[in-house]
Amino acid sequence: MTSSSDAPNEGANGNGHTGRYYGQGIPYLPLDSYPGKLIAVEGTDGVGRSTQIQLLREWLEIKGYGVIETGWTRSELMQPTIELAKSSNTLNKLTFVLLYATDFADRLEKEIIPALKAGFVVLSDRYIFTALARAGVRGVDRQWLRNLYGFAIAPHMVFYLNIDVKTLIGRVLESRGMDFWESGMDLKHGDDIYDSFRAYQQKLLKEYASMGDEFQFRTLDARRPIDRIQDELRRQVAAFLEPAEKSVEPAVKV
């Protein structure tokens, strides 16, 4: 069961290598053998990412790992700018994409890479795939997008929380309701937020699914109960982290 989900690059990463950049990378930040691990949890709005990450974090910390979380538009540099731009109605799909990319670049350089150098497990609530999906749906050239995000590090593991649009609608309505951007209202499918949400999220889910092979997603069925999903996450994360830990563990026990 474990071997079936092994990603091709897992072997090399298990030896303490951070892996690789997707594209040209950042020439002035070569990826040497950083001890940290980067784990991304992806999925559309309201799918339960944050809940899973919170549980995973607690579990990892109990096991003794240093954990750092990073999430979309959370950079110190860009968060105020993005909020301001979103409210000003002057954003178009290109500037939207570039603002997100700037936010991501800031977090990569200032949070993610330093944490990996210091040996942390970095849990990323969304990664570049959300940006690729949202922009792809809005008609931005996919090749250009992949090149743009060529400075991103390939995570050691990418979990994708998969859901169908009907279940998603139920969940979102039960919790915080539908919001303007998550409903793709900027795409002007119509004034009805429900219809717009449904059409937009349907397209997003399709876009995510189409990236599964390209970026080696480990797809989890997000319709299951929270603890079932968490068990599966922990099982896969443990299988990945523990081989690398084995050499250390005996010394700790003595």
Added chain:
Amino acid sequence: MTFSLLHATDFADRLLYKIIPPLKAGMIVLADRYAYTAFARDATRGVDRQWVRELYSFAVRPDLALYFRVPIDVSVDRLMARRIKLKFYEAGMDLGWSANPLESFRLFQGKVLDEYDELVQEFGMEVVDARGSITEQQRLVRSVITQHLNLNHVEMTDDELV
């Protein structure tokens, strides 16, 4: 990276609001700096050259690109004559090459100028010798632009006839 991406965002915004609409209306758009500045500055800051070019592939290719070339010493002298304080990023102080702003400016802008020389070849920019007097430069610029506009005008008329 963030420096590069923020500039690209600003550029995309100006492109879509300030450049493309007047072009569609048949107007002449004069751009004080263009993507070439980013190519030169970002490469000097260690960003991948190919990546920056592909990043800016959404930019409209100018019909004419003028490069005012000046040796670094002349550039420094002119700036010093006019103001005392060099801007932090303009002097490349973020790179930590020198704690002295003037020295840092010289090192950084010297490398930027080297990058520009490469760009002149790559993009076929028209070089204007910026050591000359303002009048000399302006006359040269006018003659280059006159030639260019006349040429384009003929092409446009042809298109309309067809």
